[in-house]
Amino acid sequence: MTVYTPGQVAEETGFSLDTLRYYERxxxxxxxxxxxxxxxxxxxxxxxxxxxxxxxxxxxxxxxxMLRFAQLVRSGDHTVADRIGVLESHDAAIEAQITLLRERQxxxxxxxxxxxxxxxxxxxxxxxxPARR
Amino acid sequence: MTVYTPGQVAEETGFSLDTLRYYERxxxxxxxxxxxxxxxxxxxxxxxxxxxxxxxxxxxxxxxxMLRFAQLVRSGDHTVADRIGVLESHDAAIEAQITLLRERQxxxxxxxxxxxxxxxxxxxxxxxxPARR
DNA sequence: ATGGCACCTGGAGTGGGCTCCAGGTCAATG
DNA sequence: CATTGACCTGGAGCCCACTCCAGGTGCCAT
Numbered sequence: 001m002t003v004y005t006p007g008q009v010a011e012e013t014g015f016s017l018d019t020l021r022y023y024e025r026x027x028x029x030x031x032x033x034x035x036x037x038x039x040x041x042x043x044x045x046x047x048x049x050x051x052x053x054x055x056x057x058x059x060x061x062x063x064x065x066m067l068r069f070a071q072l073v074r075s076g077d078h079t080v081a082d083r084i085g086v087l088e089s090h091d092a093a094i095e096a097q098i099t100l101l102r103e104r105q106x107x108x109x110x111x112x113x114x115x116x117x118x119x120x121x122x123x124x125x126x127x128x129x130p131a132r133r
Numbered sequence: 134m135t136v137y138t139p140g141q142v143a144e145e146t147g148f149s150l151d152t153l154r155y156y157e158r159x160x161x162x163x164x165x166x167x168x169x170x171x172x173x174x175x176x177x178x179x180x181x182x183x184x185x186x187x188x189x190x191x192x193x194x195x196x197x198x199m200l201r202f203a204q205l206v207r208s209g210d211h212t213v214a215d216r217i218g219v220l221e222s223h224d225a226a227i228e229a230q231i232t233l234l235r236e237r238q239x240x241x242x243x244x245x246x247x248x249x250x251x252x253x254x255x256x257x258x259x260x261x262x263p264a265r266r
Numbered sequence: 267a268t269g270g271c272a273c274c275t276g277g278a279g280t281g282g283g284c285t286c287c288a289g290g291t292c293a294a295t296g
Numbered sequence: 297c298a299t300t301g302a303c304c305t306g307g308a309g310c311c312c313a314c315t316c317c318a319g320g321t322g323c324c325a326t
Binding site for chain 2: 282283284285286291292293
């Protein structure tokens with residue numbers, strides 16, 4: 001059974017040491033195993049769960065919602081349907097997020113084009129008729 | 134020249150009255166015109182700028198960056214190239230955001246599929262051999 | 267044995283972005 | 297002429313998600 005030091009986990013998951021401790025404190029992570037000196041040793045399972053947390057966080061799920069999901073995961077197999085429900089609705093939320101992002105992006109791109117046109121006109125003014133320069 | 138009351142602007146832009154006042158306070162909005170009673174009357178231009186702010190906010194631009202952009206807009210035509218630069222790099226940031234979101238979304242969808250498989254196996258266990266029920 | 271390093275704890279502090287509040291002004295409506 | 301409702305101000309408060317800190321432990325290499 002492989003175990004990971006806090007430093008390794010931070011490296012792998014991209015969470016800071018402080019964030020890892022914070023997640024454990026608030027119960028997003030179950031109490032992590034310790035070695036004789038009291039230092040954390042993360043299991044494969046911990047690291048896997050942190051991967052899930054990474055996905056959910058990066059897609060905008062608030063910590064409170066992740067805590068509820070964590071509760072489901074800990075409550076055993078009879079919650080599998082509920083977990084699917086949570087993830088499906090989050091999947092839909094991500095889709096909506098992307099749709100909005102694309103919409104706003106198009107508006108910004110139109111603005112860029114507008115500024116380019118403004119520039120082009122300005123240049124025309126500088127050299128109104130190339131043939132006559 | 135049409136003007137808009139705070140309520141109308143809130144309605145149209147989706148920003149709350151408090152947020153509109155906050156944006157003016159921090160200088161994201163230039164001092165808004167007032168009527169005789171000291172109440173705000175937003176111009177078309179204000180509303181247009183708020184549309185831009187909406188786009189930038191919704192796509193994750195921090196307020197500090199929007200303030201810098203606002204400065205460029207106010208500094209006159211010679212900043213058009215800079216504005217294009219800001220918007221282009223923000224456009225790229227949005228693209229990156231969407232790419233990450235899609236990546237995470239795929240991982241979540243794989244997880245959903247995994248849970249569905251777990252469920253299927255569980256059902257098999259309940260009725261191991263349909264022919265023999 | 268001495269330094270350096272990775273880690274530990276509880277608790278306080280930070281930053282971003284609003285959001286709320288008390289107490290007040292004005293204009294229109296019943 | 298009293299009430300209602302939309303608005304005003306300055307300032308405090310809030311929520312989220314970390315992040316930092318002081319003071320301490322244990323282990324390893326020089």
